[in-house]
Amino acid sequence: MQILNAPSRQEIDRAHTWLQSLDIGIPSIRNLSHVSRLKSASWLTFLITSIPIHLLFNSSVFETTYDGSQWYLTFATEAFTQGAPFFPPGASLLLAGSLGPDIGIGVYGEIGGYGEKVSVDQYWNASSIIRQKIESVAKESHSWTILSAEQCYSEYVSCNPRGEYGDVIFIINSTASEEGWKRSDIFTFDPSTNLSASWNPHIPPNAVNSLWFSAQCNVGRTKSTSGRDDTCTNVCLGAMGFDRYKFRFNETLPMAYEPWLIPFFPAVRHRDKSLFGKGLEFNDKFDLLHVNHCLAKPVQPSCKVGLSNALLLIVIVSIFVKAIQGGVVAWKLPSTSLVTLGDAIESFILYPDTVTLGIGTLSIADAQRIEVSRNSLVAPRHDNIF
Structure with missing residues (x-):
């Protein structure tokens, strides 16, 4: 899930063209709208299938004690x-x-x-x-x-x-x-x-x-x-x-x-x-x-060990779906994700980004320049018609 949540260099460059920043090295939900559909759908699948495993697996096997009447x-x-x-x-x-x-x-x-x-x-x-x-x-x-x-x-x-x-x-x-x-x-x-x-x-x-x-x-x-x-x-x-x-x-x-x-x-x-x-x-x-x-x-x-077939079936299905999705990701993942800060530093040193070139040490003036550039991109266009 952390790999799927991390953007690739191509996804970062695309976000930078719209002057959008992405998170590197941390699980970030805001990255989902900027990564590919395969990665975001796979991330959601892993999330949904993890919930039954964590919540129901321990409950599917339980101990029973004898209380005679x-x-x-x-x-x-x-x-x-x-x-x-x-x-x-x-x-x-x-x-x-x-x-x-x-x-x-x-x-x-x-x-x-x-x-x-x-x-x-x-x-x-x-x-x-x-x-x-x-x-x-x-x-x-x-x-x-x-x-x-x-x-x-x-x-x-x-x-x-x-x-x-x-x-x-x-x-x-x-x-x-x-x-x-x-x-x-x-x-x-x-x-x-x-x-x-x-x-x-x-x-x-x-x-x-x-x-x-x-x-x-x-x-x-x-x-x-x-x-x-x-x-x-x-x-x-x-x-x-x-x-x-x-x-x-x-x-x-x-x-x-x-x-x-x-x-x-x-x-x-x-x-x-x-x-x-x-x-x-x-x-x-x-x-x-x-x-x-x-x-x-x-x-x-x-004393006996009890087993809930219904809960165990849900857990097994979740693990089965997770295993299939893991194989799909390993087969179809289009590019390498920048999971850590070291991955991002290496990529930007080897292939500098034109949008962020020269602002490795970001100052207040640089931030204002980027903000102005962003506003000009999203501001409505007014044409004078005479």
Whole structure:
């Protein structure tokens, strides 16, 4: 571009005949009107094709980082991670998502904030995905990272993406025994109902259950039009003791109890025992769950190099056009350009210019003479007609 912008000796002489000066040794846009059309068009082509290369090439290749939104939540005793027996859906008899299946053996109606919906047959089917997930958590969780209750609270009662920790077990201090809970201690079924016949084959009334509750969770962020009122959705906030599962993105939810005690059952929180259903009595002392600590599964971030095909195509086309134009210039450039001051000095010493001859040291008188000569060239001609 600097060579194309520099005038040749012929172009300088032509400009001098019109008493116009040109710039030597610097990029100069004003030279474009005095150089050949090939040089000016080529200079503009190089300029236009350089813009995408400089602005888009770095943007066409980029890095992506992993920000997960899915994680699995489990409430259990320490014995759950050490091979103790468990009976899904857990000692709470609480189904994730929809808290009560259609077959009428659940405990509650449908309430948000308790994870994604799971039907009761998935808990009792040994080959179902949810049952296999619970079993894998029981086998693997003993090797997960230990988090304090405070660390666990700040990590999961939030809209944080799952970049460092994923699945988590809240280790609960059971008020019944260290191993877990008995269904008969927590719930009393009315003999006139079929609740016992429905639950006994899957959760025996006097068997110790090391599992309390589990659910598939996810977090999400909803953008607002203003950008200041973004909302966060955490579908497991209800299971962690909150009456809602949506909150403002930058909002910090205070811990209800310290140490961390989770009021788990919504019926007790709202003092509405009708949520427990007919034929069922609940022992209120099992509502508050004391979180001793957590076991969180470390996440292996999956970072990748991304590529924008559209931006890269624009860059490739620009480079292709630039390469072709460079070949055209090398083939068709009519004469040598005076790129530096040394080139101009050499040319004017060897071939003096008649217009500028004798004014190598330009004085004020010379400048005035050139200005007068220029004005006489461009001044309108007046002919006297008699």
